[in-house]
Amino acid sequence: MFTASGAMSLASCRRWRRRSGLIFLLSVGASCLWVSLFLPGNHSFGHRLFPLTNLLRGFSRAYDNVNGNVDHFGSLDTKNGRFRWFGHLPGQTNSSEGESNFEVDDYDMGNYDDVVSPVNPSLAEEMLYYPNETHTAKVLILSPIHNVEKLLPHYADMLRSLTYPRQLISVGLGEDSSRDKTMNVAKQIARELSRHFSKVLAIHLNITGGIHGDWETIHDRNTQLSRRSHLAEARNLLLKASLRDEDWVLWVDSDVGSMPPDIIQQLLSAHKDIVVPSCVMRDPESGHTRIYDKNTWRETKQSLKRQMSLPPEDLVLEGYGPSYRIWLSNLRNEGRVVPLDGVGGCTLLIRADCHRKGLVFPNHVYNHHIETEGLAKMAKDMKFGVYGMPFVEVMHL
Known part of the structure; x- marks a missing residue:
């Protein structure tokens, strides 16, 4: 001022x-x-x-x-069904009235780019190194599936490529509301994978609803409360039906294109309660690697400050414009394992005891978030550690 x-x-x-x-x-x-x-x-x-x-x-x-005429921070008003934008840069007020205090934030809002810069191969090799050890922990791989009959064969091939001891792996596929032959294909995949892994289940989840349509319809910002509430419910039902004596739960989206064969060993080597890799995509036009899962982030002073002004029912969404948060891929300068505040579900490892102690995917707004991001907020409230591995990359289709 x-x-x-x-x-x-x-x-x-x-x-x-x-x-x-x-x-x-x-x-x-x-x-x-x-x-x-x-x-x-x-x-x-x-x-x-x-x-x-x-x-x-x-x-x-x-x-x-x-x-300051650019939108940088938005929330979905779940009470009135409106999307509320806060279009002001750091150093400006949250409304068109009043004066600015020109506060300097700890994150440069000029960095809107979601392109992931290449890493020196020797540095990547160092950051991907983990000690060789004998594994005894049981891992349950869970995947909600919906209208993905054409993707499931590739998904099965990807699981078969994993190098973690197969006798320690179980798989659960949870289908709901599909309008194609996803459930039939899932049953076939389950029978085939049963020859490779300890246990494989294909479960129809008795819930209805969800968002149907093309990519634009499914990801429209105004449908995200309904869509992600439904997905959270599907994840929770799948978890309840599948978890037995496993030590870890690895959530993997069925539309993941590729992941390192040693992804389980990589994530386990972090020795954290909850850990995610970077979920990226290949831009077909430029050939650049870009951040796909923008639900994996760390809060900043600016992002927390703006949430304080929101009504409790507002849902904060990422991926619909520049962000006040720092995405996982932009934290590589901090090392191999870094603390986070939000996680996506592209590939997500959770200690099974966290779930047993009550950690779920909120299907309602929890601290302005829902589903996987809501889970991260809940996990931190429950004093569980939430971390990411920015050098480990999973490629989304």
Whole structure:
């Protein structure tokens, strides 16, 4: 806040900055239009103007960022079914009124990019090393399945590629509300995998509902309360029907494309109650590796501050714009195993005793979160450790 005597008021400063920005844009636009129209060459007016429109669009984005017109933090108002955006950069207020305190946060909000930078191979080898040991812990792999009949054969091949002792692995597939032949294929897969693993179950979960449709419909932000509440219920029912004497539960989504054959050994080597790898994807257009599971994150002072102002029923969602949080892949500078506050379910290892002591996937809003992220919040309230391994990568389809 500006308090020095004779200093320009904050409102005046903002108006001056806005006018200056507009004058700058108009000047650049006029110059570019003149150049575009009078450059020699066999180009039509439209072809000459196209670079100008792109240039102005880029300047417009920059102007919006400077003036705080970009959405950075959103929550779903579960009472009224509205999505509430908080479109302000650090150093600005949560409303259009009032003055800023220009607080400096511990995370650079300019970092919106979800591209995962390549790692030096020698560093990756060091961070992926774990001591060789004889394993005796029993692991239960659980996967909720829904309309995935075409993905299940690949999923089964991926499980067969695991190098963890097979006699220590059990598998549970929980199907509900599918409109294809997912359950029939799951039964066939279960019979085949039973020859390889200790126990394999294919269970129909007697729940209805869920979100049906294409990818855009399923991931629409306004359907996430219903969708993830349903998924949390499916996970809890599958856990209750499958868990027996196992030491660990490994949740694996059926649409995972690939994971390291030693993924179980890698995650167990962290020696934590709850641990996740980085879930990434390959961008088909650029070829870059990008963060897929943006439910795996660490809170910052800014993200916690904004949650404090929310009504208790609001659901905070990630993946629908830039974030105030730090995603797991961006924590590689801290080492092999790093503390987290939120986890996704792409691949998620949980000590079975945590579940036995009451840790579940909330199917209602819990501390502004639900399902896997809600589980992480609940786990921390129960004093369980929540961690991630940023160098271990699982590739999503």
